[in-house]
Amino acid sequence: MNINQDLFATFAFHAGLMAVKTLGMAFATVKQRISNNNVMTKEDASMRPGAKIGVGVNEDVERVRRAHQNDIENIFPFLTLGFLYLFTNPALSTATSVFRIFSGARIMHTIVYLWEVPQPSRAIAFFAGMGANLYMGYKVLSTFASAM
Amino acid sequence: MNINQDLFATFAFHAGLMAVKTLGMAFATVKQRISNNNVMTKEDASMRPGAKIGVGVNEDVERVRRAHQNDIENIFPFLTLGFLYLFTNPALSTATSVFRIFSGARIMHTIVYLWEVPQPSRAIAFFAGMGANLYMGYKVLSTFASAM
Amino acid sequence: MNINQDLFATFAFHAGLMAVKTLGMAFATVKQRISNNNVMTKEDASMRPGAKIGVGVNEDVERVRRAHQNDIENIFPFLTLGFLYLFTNPALSTATSVFRIFSGARIMHTIVYLWEVPQPSRAIAFFAGMGANLYMGYKVLSTFASAM
Numbered sequence: 001m002n003i004n005q006d007l008f009a010t011f012a013f014h015a016g017l018m019a020v021k022t023l024g025m026a027f028a029t030v031k032q033r034i035s036n037n038n039v040m041t042k043e044d045a046s047m048r049p050g051a052k053i054g055v056g057v058n059e060d061v062e063r064v065r066r067a068h069q070n071d072i073e074n075i076f077p078f079l080t081l082g083f084l085y086l087f088t089n090p091a092l093s094t095a096t097s098v099f100r101i102f103s104g105a106r107i108m109h110t111i112v113y114l115w116e117v118p119q120p121s122r123a124i125a126f127f128a129g130m131g132a133n134l135y136m137g138y139k140v141l142s143t144f145a146s147a148m
Numbered sequence: 149m150n151i152n153q154d155l156f157a158t159f160a161f162h163a164g165l166m167a168v169k170t171l172g173m174a175f176a177t178v179k180q181r182i183s184n185n186n187v188m189t190k191e192d193a194s195m196r197p198g199a200k201i202g203v204g205v206n207e208d209v210e211r212v213r214r215a216h217q218n219d220i221e222n223i224f225p226f227l228t229l230g231f232l233y234l235f236t237n238p239a240l241s242t243a244t245s246v247f248r249i250f251s252g253a254r255i256m257h258t259i260v261y262l263w264e265v266p267q268p269s270r271a272i273a274f275f276a277g278m279g280a281n282l283y284m285g286y287k288v289l290s291t292f293a294s295a296m
Numbered sequence: 297m298n299i300n301q302d303l304f305a306t307f308a309f310h311a312g313l314m315a316v317k318t319l320g321m322a323f324a325t326v327k328q329r330i331s332n333n334n335v336m337t338k339e340d341a342s343m344r345p346g347a348k349i350g351v352g353v354n355e356d357v358e359r360v361r362r363a364h365q366n367d368i369e370n371i372f373p374f375l376t377l378g379f380l381y382l383f384t385n386p387a388l389s390t391a392t393s394v395f396r397i398f399s400g401a402r403i404m405h406t407i408v409y410l411w412e413v414p415q416p417s418r419a420i421a422f423f424a425g426m427g428a429n430l431y432m433g434y435k436v437l438s439t440f441a442s443a444m
Contacts, residue, residue: 009443012380016436019373023429026369040362043415055352055362056203066188066203072220072368073174077167079376080227084160119191133171140164147157204351214336214351220368221322225315228375232308267339281319288312295305 003086007095011082014099018075018106025068028114032061067113071106074129078102078136085136088143098132105129151234155243159230162247166223166254173216176262180209215261219254222277226250226284233284236291246280253277299382303391307378310395314371314402321364324410328357363409367402370425374398374432381432384439394428401425 033039038058039051056062082099090098105128112121181187186206187199204210230247238246253276260269329335334354335347352358378395386394401424408417 006443008383009440012383012436013440013443015376016380016433016440019377020430020433020437023370023373023426023433026426041359041412043412043418047415055358062203063189068369072372073216074171076220076224076372077171080163081167084164087156087160116189116191119195122191130171130174134168137164137168137171140160141168144157144161144164147154147161210351211337221364222319224368224372225319228311229315232312235304235308264337264339267343270339278319278322282316285312285316285319288308289316292305292309292312295302295309 004092007086007090007092010092010096010099011086014103015079015082017103018078021107021110022068022071022075025064025071025110029061029064029068032058032064036060063116064114067110070109070113070126074126074133075106078129078133081133081136081140084140084144088139090139098135102129102132105132152240155234155238155240158240158244158247159234162251163227163230165251166226169255169258170216170219170223173212173219173258177209177212177216180206180212184208211264212262215258218257218261218274222274222281223254226277226281229281229284229288232288232292236287238287246283250277250280253280300388303382303386303388306388306392306395307382310399311375311378313399314374317403317406318364318367318371321360321367321406325357325360325364328354328360332356359412360410363406366405366409366422370422370429371402374425374429377429377432377436380436380440384435386435394431398425398428401428 036058037048037051038061039045039048039053040055042053045051045053052058082102085095085098105125109122109125109129111117112125184206185196185199186209187193187196187201188203190201193199193201200206230250233243233246253273257270257273257277259265260273332354333344333347334357335341335344335349336351338349341347341349348354378398381391381394401421405418405421405425407413408421
C-alpha cells in the first residue's frame with residue numbers, strides 16, 4: 001500500500017491543477033454574467049437593476065456553464081481514477097505522460113469551447129482526456145478485479 | 149493510518165467501476181444526440197446540417213443527461229466516503245457488501261432510468277445507493293467526530 | 297508519504313460532513329418537488345396524478361437544484377484539494393481552521409440560498425469557501441510544482 005513519492009507528487013500536481021482549473025470556471029461564468037447583465041436569482045437582481053434573471057437566457061453565459069459541466073463530468077472522475085492508478089504499479093514516466101495528456105487535453109477543451117474554435121477541435125480535446133481516463137480505469141479494474 | 153490491503157483493493161475496484169460507469173454516460177448521451185439529431189452548440193451543427201441546437205429540445209437526450217447528473221450527485225460523494233470509510237476499521241465482509249450494494253444499486257438506477265421501467269423501481273435503486281452512502285457517512289462522522 | 301493521524305482525522309471529519317451535506321440536497325429537492333407537485337419524468341407522474349412534469353417549471357424546485365449544483369462545483373474539488381493539502385506539511389491548527397472555514401461557509405451558503413437571504417450574504421459565503429479552496433490549491437501546486 002506504499003507508493004513511490006515521485007509518483008504521488010506527479011499526481012498531486014496534476015490533480016491540484018485540474019481541481020483549481022475547474023474552480024476557475026466559476027469566475028469565467030461571473031465575467032459572462034456581468035458582461036451580459038444576466039443574473040441567476042431575484043436576490044441577485046437587487047444588486048444589478050435591469051438584469052435579466054434566469055438560466056438559459058444568454059448563450060454566452062450558457063456556453064461557460066456547459067464547459068464547466070463538462071469539466072465536472074470528466075475532471076472529477078480523474079481525481080479518483082488518477083489516485084487509484086498510482087496503486088497499479090505504473091512506471092513513473094508512463095504515469096507522468098498520462099497525467100500530462102489529461103491536463104493538456106482539458107485545458108485545450110476549455111480554450112476551444114470558450115473561443116468557439118470550429119469542430120472537430122473540441123471533440124479531439126474531449127476524447128484525449130476521455131482516453132486518458134479510460135486507460136487508467138482499465139488499469140485499475142484489471143489490477144483489482146479479483147477484489148470484486 | 150495503514151489500511152488492510154484487501155480492504156483497499158475492494159474499494160479500488162468499486163470506485164474504479166463507478167468512475168468508469170459515470171464516464172460511460174457521455175457515450176450514452178452522444179448516442180441519443182445522434183439518434184435524435186440534437187447538438188449542443190452552433191459549431192457542432194456545422195458537422196450535422198439540419199440538427200436541432202440546444203439543451204432541453206429532445207426528451208430522450210434530456211433523460212440520459214438527467215441520469216448522468218444523478219450519477220454525479222451520488223457517485224462522486226461515494227468516491228470520497230468509500231475511501232474515508234476504509235479508515236473506520238470496518239470488517240472486510242461488511243465493507244465488501246456495502247460497496248457491492250452501492251455499485252449494484254447505481255447500475256440498476258441507470259438501467260431503470262434509461263429503459264423507463266415504471267416507478268418505484270428508480271426510487272428503490274436511488275435509495276439503496278443513498279442508504280449505502282449515508283451508512284458510510286455515519287461511520288466516518290462518528291469515527292472522526294472528536295477531530296471536528 | 298505518511299501523514300499525521302490528527303491531521304488526517306480533521307480532514308476525514310470535514311470531508312465526510314461536506315459529502316453528506318451534498319447528499320442531503322437530494323432530500324431538499326424531493327421536499328420541494330412534493331410541495332410544488334413538480335415531478336421530473338412521465339413515469340414519476342404516474343405516482344402523482346396532476347403533477348407538472350419537467351425541469352425549470354417551478355422556481356422553488358430550481359432554487360434547491362442550483363444550490364445543489366453549487367455544492368457540486370465547490371465541495372467536490374474540496375474533497376480532493378483537502379486531501380492533497382495534507383501532504384503539504386501544514387500545521388494542524390492551520391489545517392483545522394481552513395477546513396472549518398470551508399465547512400462553515402458552505403453550510404451558510406445553502407442556508408442563505410434556500411431562505412433567500414438578501415445579497416451580498418450568498419456572495420460572501422461563496423467567496424469564503426472559494427478562498428479556502430484556492431488557498432489549499434496554491435499550497436498543493438507550489439509544493440508539487442517540481443513534479444509537473
